[in-house]
Amino acid sequence: MRTYTKELYTRKDGGQLPQLVSTENENMQSRYVVQKILELREQGIPLEEMAVLFRSSFHSFDLEIELTRANLPFRKYGGYKFIETAHVKDVIAYLRVLENPRDVVSWNRILLLIDGVGPRTAEKVVDDILKKRVGLATEFKEAVTATTKFWMDYGNYPDNIRSLFTMLKQVAAPSVPPAEKAFHVMQYYEPILRARYDDHLKRRKDLETFQNITERYKTVDELLTDLALEPPTESVADIEAPGPEREFLTLSTIHSAKGLEWSVVFVIYALEGRFPAMRAAASDAEMEEERRLMYVACTRAKQHLIITYPMNVYDRESGLILTKPSRFIEGIGENLLEPWVVET
Amino acid sequence: MKKFTLKPLPGDHLHLVQPHHLRIDYRKELNDAQYEAATSVNGPHLIIAGAGTGKTRTIVYRVAYLVELGVKPDAVLLLTFTRKAAQEMLRKASMLLDSRCEQVSGGTFHSFANSVLRRHAGLLGYEANYTILDQTDAEDVVNLLRTRLKLDTRERRFPRKETLFDIFSRAVNTLVPVPEILAADYPQYLEQLTDIRMLQEIYVRYKREHNLMDYDDLLLNLARLLKEHEPVRLTLSDRYKYLMVDEYQDTNRMQSEIVRQLAMKYRNVMVVGDDAQCIYSFRGSTIENILSFGDQFPDCRVIKLEENFRSTQPILNLANEILRRGTLPAPPEGEAG
Numbered sequence: 001m002r003t004y005t006k007e008l009y010t011r012k013d014g015g016q017l018p019q020l021v022s023t024e025n026e027n028m029q030s031r032y033v034v035q036k037i038l039e040l041r042e043q044g045i046p047l048e049e050m051a052v053l054f055r056s057s058f059h060s061f062d063l064e065i066e067l068t069r070a071n072l073p074f075r076k077y078g079g080y081k082f083i084e085t086a087h088v089k090d091v092i093a094y095l096r097v098l099e100n101p102r103d104v105v106s107w108n109r110i111l112l113l114i115d116g117v118g119p120r121t122a123e124k125v126v127d128d129i130l131k132k133r134v135g136l137a138t139e140f141k142e143a144v145t146a147t148t149k150f151w152m153d154y155g156n157y158p159d160n161i162r163s164l165f166t167m168l169k170q171v172a173a174p175s176v177p178p179a180e181k182a183f184h185v186m187q188y189y190e191p192i193l194r195a196r197y198d199d200h201l202k203r204r205k206d207l208e209t210f211q212n213i214t215e216r217y218k219t220v221d222e223l224l225t226d227l228a229l230e231p232p233t234e235s236v237a238d239i240e241a242p243g244p245e246r247e248f249l250t251l252s253t254i255h256s257a258k259g260l261e262w263s264v265v266f267v268i269y270a271l272e273g274r275f276p277a278m279r280a281a282a283s284d285a286e287m288e289e290e291r292r293l294m295y296v297a298c299t300r301a302k303q304h305l306i307i308t309y310p311m312n313v314y315d316r317e318s319g320l321i322l323t324k325p326s327r328f329i330e331g332i333g334e335n336l337l338e339p340w341v342v343e344t
Numbered sequence: 345m346k347k348f349t350l351k352p353l354p355g356d357h358l359h360l361v362q363p364h365h366l367r368i369d370y371r372k373e374l375n376d377a378q379y380e381a382a383t384s385v386n387g388p389h390l391i392i393a394g395a396g397t398g399k400t401r402t403i404v405y406r407v408a409y410l411v412e413l414g415v416k417p418d419a420v421l422l423l424t425f426t427r428k429a430a431q432e433m434l435r436k437a438s439m440l441l442d443s444r445c446e447q448v449s450g451g452t453f454h455s456f457a458n459s460v461l462r463r464h465a466g467l468l469g470y471e472a473n474y475t476i477l478d479q480t481d482a483e484d485v486v487n488l489l490r491t492r493l494k495l496d497t498r499e500r501r502f503p504r505k506e507t508l509f510d511i512f513s514r515a516v517n518t519l520v521p522v523p524e525i526l527a528a529d530y531p532q533y534l535e536q537l538t539d540i541r542m543l544q545e546i547y548v549r550y551k552r553e554h555n556l557m558d559y560d561d562l563l564l565n566l567a568r569l570l571k572e573h574e575p576v577r578l579t580l581s582d583r584y585k586y587l588m589v590d591e592y593q594d595t596n597r598m599q600s601e602i603v604r605q606l607a608m609k610y611r612n613v614m615v616v617g618d619d620a621q622c623i624y625s626f627r628g629s630t631i632e633n634i635l636s637f638g639d640q641f642p643d644c645r646v647i648k649l650e651e652n653f654r655s656t657q658p659i660l661n662l663a664n665e666i667l668r669r670g671t672l673p674a675p676p677e678g679e680a681g
Contacts, residue, residue, distance in 0.1 A: 003635065003670070004392045004619050008652045008660045015656025198507040198530060255623060261396070261654050285625070291670050293623050298663045299395035299652075305659045328666050336662050 008299075017338040018298070018305035020270075020329060024342070027216060029310045030066040032342045033266055036306065037072060037249065040264055047072070049263035051250040053297045055275035055290075058082075059268060060251050061209045065226055067249070074249040078256030083227050087193060087203045088210055092227060094185040095220055098172055101134050101150060113192050114160045125161060164188070178223050182214040208316045254297045265301035267294070270329055271309040273322040278315070294328040307337070366412055368440060374398075374405060381614075381647045382406040385413065388607070388641035389614040390592075390634070395663070396654030399616060403590060404433050406614070407448055408441040410586055417447035421584035421606075425591045427452055433590075449584065453599050454559055457566035460580065461557075467573050468565055474555045482558040483509045489546055495539055503533050503540070512544050516560045517596050517628025563598040570605035581609035592617035592637070596628040604640055611641065620667055 023029040037050060054060050057079025064082050067074050082088060090113060093106035100106075104126055111122040133150045151172075154165040167188040171181040186207055193200045193207070217223040250262065269275055276290035298305055307329060313322040324330060329337060370379055378398055381391045382405040393399035403422070411417050424430040430450035437445035449456075458476065465472045477485060487505035495502045503511070507530060515522050522541060526534050533540065551557065557565065570577045587607050589595070592615035595603070607613035615637055622631040638644055652660055 004646070004648070006392060006394050006620065006648055006650050006667075007664055008394045008397070008650055008655075010652045010655065010657050010660060012656065015658045017658045018662045194532075195501065198504055198533075201529075258621065258623065288670060289623060289625055289631075291666065292620055295663055295666050296395070296621050296623055298659065298666060299655065301659050302654055303656060305655075305662065328669070332662070332665055332669075336658075336665055 016304065017336070018301075018307065019340050020325065020332075020337045021306060021308040021340040021342060022325070023308065023310050025312045026062050026212065026310045027066070028342055028344070029268060029308050030063040032308065033063055033268060034066045034070045034072065036266075037264075038070065040304070045263055047247040047249040050266075051252060051257065051260075051262040051264070051300065052266040052268055053252055053254050053257050053300065054268050055254060055277060055293065056205075056269075057253055058206045058209050059274065061206065062213060063268065064251070065213065067251075069226060072249055073247065074251050076251040078253030082206070082209075085203070085206060087197065088206055090192070091182070091185055091189060091207060091210060092224070094168070094189070095178075095181060095224060098168060098181070099220055099224060101129065104130070110164065111161070113189075113196070114164060115195070116160060121161075125157070174219075178217045178220045179211065179215040181220060182211055186211065204317075212314075254293050257300055258296060261300050261302055263302045264304040265297070265306070267297045267305070267307045269309060270294075270307045270326040271313060271322050272324040272326055272330070273315055273318075273320065274313070275326050276328070278318060291328050294326065366409075368405070368408060368412065370405060370409060374402070375651050377647055377649045377651070378402045378405070381616075381649070382409050384614065384645065384647070385410065386612055388611055388637075388644035390637050390641075390644050390646045391614060391616040391649065392646065393616055393618055393649040394652065395618065395621060396652040397649035398651075398653055399590075399618075399649065400433060400436075402649065403588065403616060404436045404440060406588070407433065407437040407445055411437070411444050411448070412441055415586060417444045418449055419584060420448045420586045420588065421456070422448060422450040422588045423453055423456060423590065423603075424450065425452065425594060427455065429590065453595075453602065454562050457562040457602070460576075461562065461565055461569065464569055464573070464576050467576065468569060469552070470557070470565075471555050474557050476562070477551070477556050477558040479509070479559070482513075485550065485556070486512070486543070486547055489543060489550060493539075493543065493546070495543065500536065501532075502536060503530065507533075508540065508543065511540065512547060513558075513560055514626075514628065515544070516564065517598075518625070518630075519597065560598075563596075563602065567598050567601045567605070570602060577605055578609060580606060585610050585612055587613040589613070589615045590617070593619055593622040593631060593634045594624050594629040595633050597630060597633070600630075600633040607641075613641070 021029075021032060023032055033052060037047070040050065041047060052060065052063065052074075057076075060076065061082035064074070064076070083092065090109065093109040096103050096106040097110065107126045107129060108122050111117050111125055112119070117125075133152070151165065151169045154162060154169075157165065167184060171184045189207075193203060197203050214223060217226075250257075252260075254267075275294070276287055280286040280290045298307075309325050311323050314320075315322055370383055374382055375398075378401065381389070381402050384406075391399075391402065393402065407420060407422065410420055422430055422433065424433070430452070434445055434448055434450050437448070451459075461468075461470070461474075462472055465474055483505040486508050490496055490502065490505060490508065511522060511525050511530070514520065514525055522544065523534070523537055526537065526540070551561065570580070584606065587603065589603055594617070603613060603615065615634070617634050619631055619634045622629060622634065625631070638646070655663075
């Protein structure tokens with residue numbers, strides 16, 4: 001294969017070196033990006049002039065949570081927002097009913113996920129839960145624990161519903177940390193994921209990210225609160241409403257950023273195994289397309305280009321720990337790309 | 345009645361206006377490479393427009409230039425990836441020169457294909473009032489057939505309509521065989537390969553029998569029409585003597601075939617793009633199109649836009665370095681730099 005060589009140049013003078021920032025792990029990457037954005041915003045660069053770009057939609061999930069926490073509004077292009085994806089919503093629904101057994105919406109969702117359970121059965125079970133079980137739970141506001149009467153007599157339910165209850169009961173105790181709850185939920189959910197989504201291999205990556213996120217939380221309550229802080233879907237009226245509070249940051253896959261430009265561009269997850277994606281290694285043509293993606297990402301930046309990668313990411317699919325920067329930037333001289341390390 | 349057609353004299357349609365009478369100062373408005381591209385008129389041209397080098401501006405000025413020279417506006421055909429892109433370019437050209445530029449034929453490959461196929465559907469065995477299936481429609485048809493064939497009640501789970509349509513469309517667009525698509529993305533369905541293929545055949549036949557075309561069919565059928573019906577090809581070539589294609593690096597094999605057929609007679613074709621920004625191969629675009637343009641049109645002039653108006657030099661240095669480290673060594677023959 002051949003190519004047209006070209007050498008881009010500008011007649012403008014000056015400009016800072018692009019930066020390569022390594023962080024200890026994924027969450028530090030997110031926190032670094034958030035702080036840097038806040039800093040640049042204080043320097044007078046509006047959020048509209050900043051973008052965070054990534055190879056795959058799931059790469060920004062952790063960042064989305066940190067942005068929400070820092071009250072930084074963003075719009076995401078190319079791929080769904082993390083908590084809007086159906087399978088992530090499914091998993092969250094299991095955790096929600098444990099926290100709040102009156103959450104009818106979540107009960108309905110997880111009951112309908114069961115093979116053979118239709119709207120009518122679901123309604124009957126939810127009715128039973130509300131009238132009998134929740135009524136019997138000792139304290140009104142308290143989460144369902146393993147010992148309350150909530151779990152009484154669920155053996156009468158049909159098999160498939162019973163196994164849902166067994167799973168929930170197993171992890172209901174408040175002493176079970178969020179990550180362990182999530183782990184059991186996902187084991188239970190695995191066959192459902194397979195059956196419902198033809199692209200379940202891709203979606204599993206999102207759930208791995210979710211699992212990683214849960215590991216940072218001590219209680220399910222905190223976890224759910226952070227996830228719920230996500231602003232509700234904007235109506236057209238919201239988008240068009242005037243006022244200074246309309247500022248927003250752009251999050252985008254590189255594919256969706258083509259042809260666009262921003263003063264500040266972050267390229268996150270420039271991590272070998274994520275960007276290039278693991279599967280690209282199988283073919284030279286795919287690998288070269290990944291390289292062009294990196295090129296497209298970098299050429300979106302007008303003033304500041306910041307490339308980041310977390311150094312310690314466990315890839316569940318391959319069982320590998322990913323530690324190296326993307327091959328597209330690894331070994332590039334400091335005269336072209338300034339290395340930075342993030343400390344705590 | 346018998347007809348006698350006068351052959352057009354060479355350059356009949358051209359240079360009605362002397363270049364020094366032009367209203368726009370192209371030299372002043374454009375840099376050297378842009379100027380060279382915008383004021384190229386006849387013959388095949390490949391414009392390699394790097395990121396941020398004023399690609400749109402160059403296309404806009406070229407449209408204005410052609411019209412100002414006296415080329416009939418509707419003899420210029422500008423094909424882009426979105427309808428909005430074409431409208432935007434023609435609007436800018438009109439503001440630059442005058443409203444004649446609005447008469448330029450601009451649009452997407454699909455809209456162009458549709459306008460041609462409506463007139464000549466009969467030649468391909470379709471009726472002129474065929475229905476276009478958008479993606480959702482097409483998926484619904486697939487679903488209908490899936491149910492009719494009782495593939496939904498088998499022991500083993502059969503792919504959903506969205507998955508099936510994705511497989512069918514990618515097979516058409518990328519020419520990757522169905523088994524390979526399955527192996528790469530839906531390995532769980534490899535065992536049902538025979539059924540999936542049967543459904544694919546039935547889907548193709550069903551569309552034909554019911555006068556339906558999905559988006560892929562529009563391109564496939566136009567390419568076929570041009571190939572198999574020379575009078576149609578010649579009529580279209582006579583009408584659109586100047587062909588321009590934007591984002592050429594993102595075209596698929598059917599689109600490049602359409603370009604080749606349309607440009608065969610007069611060879612006035614300018615394709616614009618950046619091989620370094622070809623990132624949609626999963627949708628069927630192929631970098632081969634832009635890289636092999638010089639083989640299809642060996643006398644084509646290659647003009648490179650390399651002056652960037654967006655980024656600082658340090659950012660460009662890094663971007664250049666990332667490309668340079670690629671594993672693709674030799675530039676195409678006839679490549680100057």
